[in-house]
Amino acid sequence: xxxxxxxxxxxxxxxxxxxxxxxxxxxxxxxxxxxxxxxxxxxxxxxxxxxxxxxxxxxxxxxxxxxxxxxxxxxxxxxxxxxxxxxxxxxxxxxxxxxxxxxxxxxxxxxxxxxxxxxxxxxxxxxxxxxxxxxxxxxxxxxxxxxxxxxxxxxxxxxxxxxxxxxxxxxxxxxxxxxxxxxxxxxxxxxxxxxxxxxxxxxxxxxxxxxxxxxxxxxxxxxxxxxxxxxxxxxxxxxxxxxxxxxxxxxxxxxxxxxxxxxxxxxxxxxxxxxxxxxxxxxxxxxxxxxxxxxxxxxxxxxxxxxxxxxxxxxxxxxxxxxxxxxxxxxxxxxxxxxxxxxxxxxxxxxxxxxxxxxxxxxxxxxxxxxxxxxxxxxxxxxxxxxxxxxxxxxxxxxxxxxxxxxxxxxxxxxxxxxxxxxxxxxxxxxxxxxxxxxxxxxxxxxxxxxxxxxxxxxxxxxxxxxxx
Numbered sequence: 241x242x243x244x245x246x247x248x249x250x251x252x253x254x255x256x257x258x259x260x261x262x263x264x265x266x267x268x269x270x271x272x273x274x275x276x277x278x279x280x281x282x283x284x285x286x287x288x289x290x291x292x293x294x295x296x297x298x299x300x301x302x303x304x305x306x307x308x309x310x311x312x313x314x315x316x317x318x319x320x321x322x323x324x325x326x327x328x329x330x331x332x333x334x335x336x337x338x339x340x341x342x343x344x345x346x347x348x349x350x351x352x353x354x355x356x357x358x359x360x361x362x363x364x365x366x367x368x369x370x371x372x373x374x375x376x377x378x379x380x381x382x383x384x385x386x387x388x389x390x391x392x393x394x395x396x397x398x399x400x401x402x403x404x405x406x407x408x409x410x411x412x413x414x415x416x417x418x419x420x421x422x423x424x425x426x427x428x429x430x431x432x433x434x435x436x437x438x439x440x441x442x443x444x445x446x447x448x449x450x451x452x453x454x455x456x457x458x459x460x461x462x463x464x465x466x467x468x469x470x471x472x473x474x475x476x477x478x479x480x481x482x483x484x485x486x487x488x489x490x491x492x493x494x495x496x497x498x499x500x501x502x503x504x505x506x507x508x509x510x511x512x513x514x515x516x517x518x519x520x521x522x523x524x525x526x527x528x529x530x531x532x533x534x535x536x537x538x539x540x541x542x543x544x545x546x547x548x549x550x551x552x553x554x555x556x557x558x559x560x561x562x563x564x565x566x567x568x569x570x571x572x573x574x575x576x577x578x579x580x581x582x583x584x585x586x587x588x589x590x591x592x593x594x595x596x597x598x599x600x601x602x603x604x605x606x607x608x609x610x611x612x613x614x615x616x617x618x619x620x621x622x623x624x625x626x627x628x629x630x631x632x633x634x635x636x637x638x639x640x641x642x643x644x645x646x647x648x649x650x651x652x653x654x655x656x657x658x659x660x661x662x663x664x665x666x667x668x669x670x671x672x673x674x675x676x677x678x679x680x681x682x683x684x685x686x687x688x689x690x691x692x693x694x695x696x697x698x699x700x701x702x703x704x705x706x707x708x709x
Contacts (some may be wrong), residue, residue, distance in 0.1 A: 241267055242398045246345040248272030252306050253298055255325045256312025257284040263392035264310050264339045265293050270345075276301070278325070289544075303332035311336055313388075313412035317598075319439045338416025339394050340387065340409065345419070347399045353561070354399035355381075355543055357406045360414060360451045361428025361464070363589075364532045368428060369408040370560050371536040371553075376404050378553035379545045389644055404543070411447045423459045423540050424450040428531060430469035431585075446471040452484075453477050462535055466490045484537045489530045497538045499530050504537050515541070516551045522566050522704055523559030526593035561690035564590060568701040573659040574668045577697045579688030581672035582586040584612045590672035591616035596664045598622055598655040600648065603675030603687070606631035610636050610674050621667070622658055624651035628679045647680065648687070652694045656682060669695075 244267045254265050257279040265275045265288065270273055277288040285295045292550075309329040311327045316323050317336065329336050333515040340358075347356060350488045366389050373385040384396040387407035397407060407422075414420060429443045452461035452473065465486045486496035494510050502519030505512055515537055518524050524533050533554060540550050544700040565577040581587040583606045591597065591613060601610070602625045609632055623642040625633050630644050645651035654668070659667035671691045681687040695701060 241270060242343060242394045242396060243270035244268045244273065244345055244346055244394065245271040246342070246349060247307055247441075250274070250307035251276065252308050252310055253278065253303070253306045253325075253329075254310045254428045255279065255298060255323075256315050257281070257288050258312055258314070260339045260392040260667075260688065261290065261310070261393075262288060263394045264342065265291070267339075267342065267394035268310070269293070273307075276306070277705060303328055303334065306332065306334050308334055309336045310342065311338060311416055313338055313410060317412070317415050319443075319656045320572060335418075336416065337418065338413055339392060340407065340413050341417040341419060343393045343405075343407075344417060344421060347405075348419075348421070349421050351399035351401070353402060355404040355423050357404060357424045357426070357427070357539055357543075358368050358387075358409050358420065358422035358451055359407070359426040359535075360409045360411070360448050361426070362431045362448075363585075364428045364528060364535075365408045365410075367529065367560055367563060368426065368532040368536050369406055371532060371557050373406040374557050375536060375540045375545060375550060375553040376406065378556070379540070379543075379549050409451060411444060414447050415450050415544070418659070420450070420451060420454040421456040422454070423456055424462065424542050425455045425459070426462045426535050426539060427452045427470055427473060428464045428535055429467050430473075431467065435532050445473070449473040449476070451579060453480065453482070455482055460485055461540070462487060462538045464488070464531055464535060465493075465496075466531070480515065485533045485542065487538055489527055489534060493597075497534050499527075499534060502530075504530075504534050506541070515547060518554060521555055522555070523557050523564065524554065525564060526589055528589045529564070529593075562684055564593070565688070565692075566704040567692050567695045568703050570656065570698055571660055572664075572666060572702050573656060574666065574704070575656075575693075575701070576668055576670045576672075577668060577688045578672035579677070579684045579691060581674060582606070582676050582684055584608060584610050584674045587672040587674035588613055588616065590670060591619060594666075594668045594670065595619055596621055596662070596667045598624070598659045598662075598667060598669045600624045600626065600645070600651045600655060600669070600671045600691075601673050601675070602626040602629040603634055603673045603677050603681075604679040605632055605675055609633065613674065621664070622655070624655050626651055626673070626680070627675060629675050633674075648690055648694060652691065653698065656695075656698055 251274040373383040376383040382403040389408040489499040562579040567575040
């Protein structure tokens with residue numbers, strides 16, 4: 241835990257008592273603050289009370305003595321309308337902040353030189369965050385990973401020399417971190433998302449840009465420049481006097497880091513240095529993962545990691561659970577768990593990474609279905625359709641062979657048998673549902689875990705070996 245000493249002797253309201261909210265309560269109390277915990281859920285209030293915190297309905301108390309409102313990122317700050325607690329705080333003239341802001345204040349107080357890496361982007365945040373943490377551990381650091389990726393930031397160990405905090409940040413978290421000042425800030429990409437919470441894509445992009453605009457003096461802003469929003473952000477951040485490393489996986493750069501076929505290249509003044517070849521690294525398949533790897537490599541280099549350690553770390557990266565996760569092989573059939581592919585855009589990244597696919601898809605359908613995936617249909621040897629979306633997907637697939645499997649329990653043995661009998665050199669059984677899981681599973685993690693269990697139950701599943709390049 242990171243005790244929050246910046247509010248010692250003061251009273252702080254905390255609204256939203258999920259994982260990060262309750263962690264904030266504990267951290268504030270450990271640092272000497274008086275905490276008033278609140279939530280719209282009676283169950284969450286009861287949980288906080290059992291943990292020893294004073295709870296209250298913030299609609300019914302005076303805000304005069306509050307020094308701040310610590311807000312959970314899931315509560316609207318601006319759009320479609322500010323939450324009632326935000327309006328109450330604004331009326332009382334107190335600041336509204338989040339748990340990452342508390343972390344930033346503690347780091348500046350106690351260990352301002354401790355490395356702090358913050359990562360954002362519409363796509364690829366989690367993979368890039370996990371990869372950077374992996375690279376820094378390979379380099380001998382105590383890498384503390386958290387934020388939007390899972391562990392609440394204040395539940396991590398405190399900043400200190402030799403310890404690096406690698407933190408994934410959503411736009412909601414950035415909105416609540418006015419003094420965000422990472423030593424390395426990474427903006428991967430911006431595409432339309434979360435417009436319900438930001439009003440326009442322009443506002444959404446501006447919030448994302450704040451992460452790299454805020455890098456501390458002497459720090460590094462790393463920006464993927466393959467979309468117009470990020471390219472413009474890189475220019476503005478550089479004009480503001482910050483060091484910017486541009487990253488592209490679509491075209492060469494005279495200065496920055498780019499992808500040349502399967503090699504990550506560093507360019508400076510037109511001179512080229514090959515950093516690492518990522519072809520053959522299964523956990524980093526696809527152009528989207530090439531961007532993640534290039535940005536992570538830029539970060540590791542900025543923090544002084546040598547090329548040999550960097551290459552070793554890239555080769556040994558296991559990937560994230562449920563996102564292009566290599567479960568193993570049975571003969572020449574590779575099994576991939578991409579349960580986190582909960583919409584067509586996410587599934588497109590998986591489908592673009594393989595040629596001979598036995599595709600398990602379906603679940604609770606999203607708007608638009610799989611119409612946008614037509615360009616990948618020639619890669620699909622057969623589809624195995626599950627859940628509520630099965631009939632709809634079957635109509636969209638047209639001439640692509642398919643089976644209405646209904647459940648994973650039926651789809652996996654059928655897909656495994658057909659892939660093995662196909663005579664193809666490298667068939668892939670791919671779970672990338674392009675759907676939410678909620679018709680049959682409580683979340684994508686449970687769906688992915690069921691896929692993994694069923695694949696392993698086939699027997700003779702060999703783990704995928706580390707790439708040897």
